[in-house]
Amino acid sequence: MYSNIYRMDQRVAQELHRLEKAKKLDNTIIIFASDNGGPGPRQKRSIYERGTHIPFIVVFPDGTQAGSVDNRMLNMADIPATILSLAGITPPFYMDGKAFLGEFEENQGRDYVFSIRERMDDQYGKQLSVRDSNFRYVRNYYPHQAEYLDVKFRYNIPSMLELLRKKEELTPEQASWFTHPRPKEELYFTEKDIHELNNLADIPEYQLTLERLRALADKVEAQYWPYKNFTEKELIKEIGNTGNVQVSRPSISQHRNLITLNASTPAASIVYQINGDGSKRSHWKYYTGPFKIRKGDRLKVIAARAGFEQSERVNYTAP
Numbered sequence: 001m002y003s004n005i006y007r008m009d010q011r012v013a014q015e016l017h018r019l020e021k022a023k024k025l026d027n028t029i030i031i032f033a034s035d036n037g038g039p040g041p042r043q044k045r046s047i048y049e050r051g052t053h054i055p056f057i058v059v060f061p062d063g064t065q066a067g068s069v070d071n072r073m074l075n076m077a078d079i080p081a082t083i084l085s086l087a088g089i090t091p092p093f094y095m096d097g098k099a100f101l102g103e104f105e106e107n108q109g110r111d112y113v114f115s116i117r118e119r120m121d122d123q124y125g126k127q128l129s130v131r132d133s134n135f136r137y138v139r140n141y142y143p144h145q146a147e148y149l150d151v152k153f154r155y156n157i158p159s160m161l162e163l164l165r166k167k168e169e170l171t172p173e174q175a176s177w178f179t180h181p182r183p184k185e186e187l188y189f190t191e192k193d194i195h196e197l198n199n200l201a202d203i204p205e206y207q208l209t210l211e212r213l214r215a216l217a218d219k220v221e222a223q224y225w226p227y228k229n230f231t232e233k234e235l236i237k238e239i240g241n242t243g244n245v246q247v248s249r250p251s252i253s254q255h256r257n258l259i260t261l262n263a264s265t266p267a268a269s270i271v272y273q274i275n276g277d278g279s280k281r282s283h284w285k286y287y288t289g290p291f292k293i294r295k296g297d298r299l300k301v302i303a304a305r306a307g308f309e310q311s312e313r314v315n316y317t318a319p
Contacts, residue, residue, distance in 0.1 A: 001038075025061070029086050032057040033079070039157050041177045042147065047115040047129040047138065048196050058086075058101065072109030073133060074100055082107075112213075114220045119232070123149040126228065130216045136196060137213035138186035141228065146180040173197050187213070236307070247311040250303040254318065258290045263303035263311065273300045293318045 012032070019025040037043035037051040044051060054076070060066075077097035084091045085102030098107035117127040126141035154160040163170070167178055176197065187210050188196040200206040221228060227235050248264040261270045271284035275298050284302070293299065297318045304310040 027061055029061065030059040031083070032059075036076075039154070040159070041163070042196075045117065045120050045125075045149075045151070046147070047117050047127050049131075049136065049190060049194070052113075052115050052129075052131070070100075072100065072107070073111065073113055073131075074107065075110060075113045078107055112216055114217075114224075116220075116225055120149055121151050121153070123151055125149050128217055128220060128225070130213045130220065131190070132213070134189065134191050135209055135213060136186075136188045136190050137210070137217060138188075139214075139217050140182050140184055140186070143182045143184050144180060145182075146178050147182065148177045185210070185214070244309055246309040247303045247305050249311050250301045250314050252299065252301060252314060252316045254293070257292050257294065257318075259293045259299065259318075260290045261287050261301055265303065265305055265308065265311075268303045268305045268308075268311075270301060270303045272302075274298070276300070295319065 016025065016030075019028050019030075033056045034054045035044075036054065037046060040050075042048050042050050046052075056074075056079070058065075075097065077095075078100055079097065081091035081095050081097040081099040081104075082101050085099035085104040088103050090104055091097070091099055099105050100107040100109075112130050112132040114131070115129045117125055119125075124142065125145065125147075128139045128141075130137045163174075167175065170178075173195070183199060183201060185201045186196075186199045187201040187206060188198065189200060189206075190196065201210055227238065230238060247268050250261055250263045250268075250270055253260045253262075261272065263270055270287040272287055273284055274293065287301075295318055299316040299318070301314045301316070302310055302312075
C-alpha cells in the first residue's frame with residue numbers, strides 16, 4: 001500500500017509538472033479523487049464506509065478555501081455536475097447529481113446518501129444502504145450468504161489468499177466478513193463505531209432511528225430500484241429486450257475533409273474504422289465527433305445500442 005501511495009505521489013507530481021511547463025497551472029482547477037475503495041475486505045464493492053467514503057480534494061489556482069474541510073453529505077453522483085459547474089457549464093436537468101461548487105452550485109448538502117450493490121463479476125450480493133450524518137442502515141436481500149463473495153480478482157492479492165487460508169485463526173471481528181447467515185437489517189452508529197461492527201438494529205433505544213432509515217430505504221427502492229427482485233434474464237425481458245429491433249443504419253456526411261456520423265435510433269453508439277484500423281488493428285474507434293479523412297480512405301461504420309441488434313455495416317470511400 002505504501003508503494004502504491006509513493007507511485008501515486010509521483011504521478012500527481014508529473015501531472016503538476018506538465019501543467020506548470022505548459023503555463024496552465026495558474027488557471028487550472030485540480031481535482032483529486034479515487035474510485036470506490038481499495039482491494040481489501042469491506043473496501044471496493046462494499047456499501048459500508050470503507051467502500052463508499054472516498055477522498056475528494058479540490059485545489060483552486062487562487063488558493064480559495066485552501067486548507068478548509070467540507071463536511072456536507074454528498075454523493076458521487078454530484079461530482080459530474082460539480083465539474084461542469086466549475087467549468088462554467090450549466091449541469092443538464094436530467095442529471096441526478098447537484099453541483100456543490102462553482103458557478104451553478106445548488107447543493108448545500110444532502111440529508112442522506114444511499115448505495116446499492118448488485119452483481120460483482122459473476123457473483124450476486126444484493127444490498128442497499130442509507131447513510132445520514134450519524135448512522136448507516138444496511139438492508140441485506142441475500143442474508144443467507146456472507147458479505148465476502150468469491151470474486152476471482154481477489155485471488156491475485158497475496159494478503160487476500162492469506163486471509164482465505166487462515167480463516168479459522170481470525171478474530172470474531174475479522175471473521176465477520178465471512179460469517180453467514182447475516183441479519184436482514186443492520187444499523188451502525190458511524191461516529192463512534194467507525195468500523196461498523198456493532199449492529200444496533202435490535203437495540204430498543206435505536207428503534208426510532210431504524211424505522212426512519214428503513215422508510216428512507218423503502219423510498220430509495222421505489223424510486224431507483226424497482227427491478228431489484230428480477231433475475232438478469234427477467235430484467236432483459238422486462239426492460240432491455242426490444243423484440244430484435246435493429247439499430248438504424250448510420251449515415252455518413254462529408255464536408256471537405258471532415259466526416260460526421262449519425263444514427264437516428266435514440267441513444268445509439270457509433271464505432272468506425274479507417275482503412276481497417278481502429279485503436280489497434282481490427283479494433284474499432286468510438287465516435288465522439290467529426291474527424292478528418294483523406295482522399296481514398298475507406299471507412300466502415302456500425303451503430304449499436306444495448307438490447308437492440310446492431311445496425312448493418314456501412315462502407316464509404318472518401319472521394
